[in-house]
Amino acid sequence: MTLQFRCSGLEVPEPVRAQLADDDVAARLVGKDATLWGPEAEPEASIRLGWLDLPATSRELVARLADLRAELAGEGLDRVVLAGMGGSSLAPEVICRTAGVPLVVLDTTDPGQVAAAMTDLDRTVVVVSSKSGGTVETDSHRRAFLTAFAEAGLDEQQVGRRFVVVTDPGSPLAETAAAMGARAVFLADPHVGGRYSALSAFGLVPAALAGVDVAELLDDAADLAEHLAEEGNPALELGVAMGAGFRTGRDKVALADGGSGITGFGDWAEQLVAESTGKEGRGLLPVVLESVDAPGAAAPDALLAVVGGDPVEGRPSVGVAGPLGAQFLGWEYATAVAGRVLGINPFDQPNVTESKENTSRILESGLPDERPLATVGAVELYASGGVLDGVDLSAHDGLTLALDALLAAVPPRGYLAVMAYLDREADARAGELRAALARRTEHAVTFGWGPRFLHSTGQYHKGGPQVGAFLQVTGAVTDDLPVPDRPYSFGTLQAAQAAGDRQALADRQRPLLHLHLTDRSAGVDQLMRALG
Template sequence: MEVSYREEEVASAASSVAGRLTAHGVPERLAGGDPTLWGEDAEAEAAAGLGWLALPRSSRELLPELGELAGRARAAGLTNVVLAGMGGAALAAEVICDTCDVPLTVLDTTDPAQVRRALAERLDDTVVVVASKSGTTVETDALLRVYEAAFAEAGLDPAGRFVVVTDPGSPLEKRAVEAGHALVTARPDVPPVGGRYAALSAYGLVPAALAGADVARLLDEAEEVLPLLSRDTGNPGLDLGAALGGAALAGRDKLVLEDQLSAINGLPHWIEQLVAESTGKQGRGILPVVAADPNGTGDELVVAIESDVGDVRVDGPLGAQFLVWEYATAIAALLLEVNPFDQPDVAESKENTTELLTYPDLPAGAPAFTDGPVEVYGAVRATDLPGLFAEVLHAIPGDGYLAVMAYLDRLAAFDAPVPVGADFEQMTDAWMMADAATLRALLALRTDRPVTFGWGPRFLHTTGQYHKGGPQNGVFLQITGEVAEDVAVPGRPYTLGRLQLAQALGDLGALETRGRPAVRLHLTDRAAGVARLLEAVQEA
């Protein structure tokens, strides 16, 4: 595992802060799990969140159980693995499986169309991993209920088709025991782990092992780098953390992540959650920017995974990358003087959602204007979509960013019609022009400020903390869509579609109470609405 500086200013800043850290014994103290590093106010949460340092060794005790679970699933013909989890309970497993090229369906959504799509895929062969540390995550609860009903309706016994991963004593543990589901809980004698630091715990390993990934190898890779993390020199975690924190202190707080040449697939999305949720608070933080080209502005730090294109290069296998990025993020938070283990601004969106679901009708308000299949909500001066996009781009502060947040089916673009006899490039073009995520790239062409994109409610468990707790320099563009075919949530007084819209409105309210400018675009026809957005932004 190696971290190398490729820009003199970065190297100088990193060297300066690393010197201060080593003078106070920080590398050895962090590697030893010292919870006092981040101050008295953070000590209790740090003590309850540093267990990730022990995972390369302690998680080995899971391997026999994981082998048994995977063997039973294969023997029963359950080869279609679905992961119902959010944030840290989903992102690491997704990276592991994509990198190992084994199939895993990740459902970190409440979008009815995306859930219906998964339900239609080989239900007879499906095993569902339900992962939630607290056991109270609303999305996970809804998906569990939906799948239980789907199995029962198909005449399939739900008891043998779920593997529940949760912390000891959670409501989900009790429910799993009562229902006869397979259960994997964190061991009570091992130090606890926060969700975004849980890549090498049961939350990352159980779904990956069921899907067929070599999880023992991941632990080997992490354990090999572990002894380096207590060193003052030759410590990749310290080198990376000093670069991230040192750059942020110098005003380079936009972290552009580059991985186009890496054999590791999707790591920037996991890093995005880790860094944004750990550092984005008290008006400070580091903003990760994924799937974007650098703008060459003075507030960017480009970090490349196994590539020479950045200011910092990070080389190493996936298991080591997980551990080193976790260590580096804890170091960066220390330099920024924030607690890396809390998420103080996440709860408000959840509370808003819960309250909204008690209303007879969701208070969507009246649109400021309508442009074809798109209704626009918010305090705007524009009267059409091209004008709105120009207005939004102009509103981004000189040190700020634009965040696009889409509460839609992230696989819907693959339903777009393609020309008969089209080659792969033509199919890709057709899919791109039906994909809401293309909006990010088109907006980025029109500004030198970072443009981020997140699928809702997935991003609420990743960048959502930074949006509300980070610097007051974000502009927010939310996209919601009309639901054509909804999905009931058995035992709950709402559907997935109602829950999804309540989550969007709840987060919008949390942004607005903090004075953060936000506009909601509602697609009355999803496919036509996405097409109109992409057309309009090119006219802006």
């Protein structure tokens, strides 16, 4: 079997395992029994279990993708840009990074990062990937590249042939692809949800065009699929462990790499687990760690999951080893099982649209007129939820005091989420904030790049247990970029998304500290100094 599972230090309550066995969950899940998650979940589950067939059904893509890649290479188009969010971008990014194959992933509205992707146009093909076909970020990327190719001197037909589209049948994007003369359109299985789509066209098309042997992924997943109906299979055991962790007070899953050879797996698993389980006031919060020994790995309310390694002795932990294709399928299966143990529907995402709707209203009415409570060097401080009440921001260490106040506002068994609406490449050092903050608290600390986390942990923030405190970091835009045929720029869209998410959290009266960097590099340096 291609996936191995080991567990250490975790007591699995006998009712958890017995109930799954008595209800024959392993076999019923493979048989696509939509009743497994209760009558309220059945309508959604009945159209969301196609991912179980993907190791077999996605085979038909392999030859077509090989031919298309050869065709593109023959025209000198060897640079692939993927415009997609959430489930449309996370899996192909992991696949390509693991294989050492270059893929430019555009899952942001930061104008600097968008502009950086729009280079080397003479050798670029753009994969536009959206399940719904209406994702505002992806549509904005498509418009920007259409204009850029035209300005580079390509005629309308040539421009269209620089695009490959992945979407669901009947989506608005499928119609748009036909109208623009896209070179190829891949219609994915509509019975597969976005976060379960790693082995579908959404995961495989960009990866294969970039140069990955996707047949190997499917081979490894197929080897595991043969065993998923069996009691005690490793994916079932992982789901049991996740559910048992929740039942015994470990409602955080700390994800760390243990020498798997897989790059960035935690970012993909984070969306899968958070968006699938974080709803109805409960859920499992994934915490992506820098290493097995990173701050937060030994948190008292976390189950440590070591990808590609052994569990850590003396600590409630699991080890999940195996190749990437098997990991994808195994974690999807385990998350569905965990949803059964938690008593939630793992296939819906009822709170995802809230921030999107707030963003739309702000784009129509204009950005909120806000004044900072204080300015410290290159950092403007804003807050809601009472987090800075009584804090002397005029003190020489006002920024440190503000951060301390935010950490103090994390409730018992709560977490701190860092949300950075910055350039993931140029402002990469901001990613160090997670560990720096985690060193100063016993609570879980997560990190997400905005707006991409809105398609991932954003569901958990709003629908999960309301025990979060939030640090939002935004940055000044020096060189903005228009969104063609729209009344706003990428910088305005990014600011509206950040403001829309702040509103969603403020409506829940969650503690929120918003730091706006008037100089991004200097501001990040200042933050790191304030955290010691």
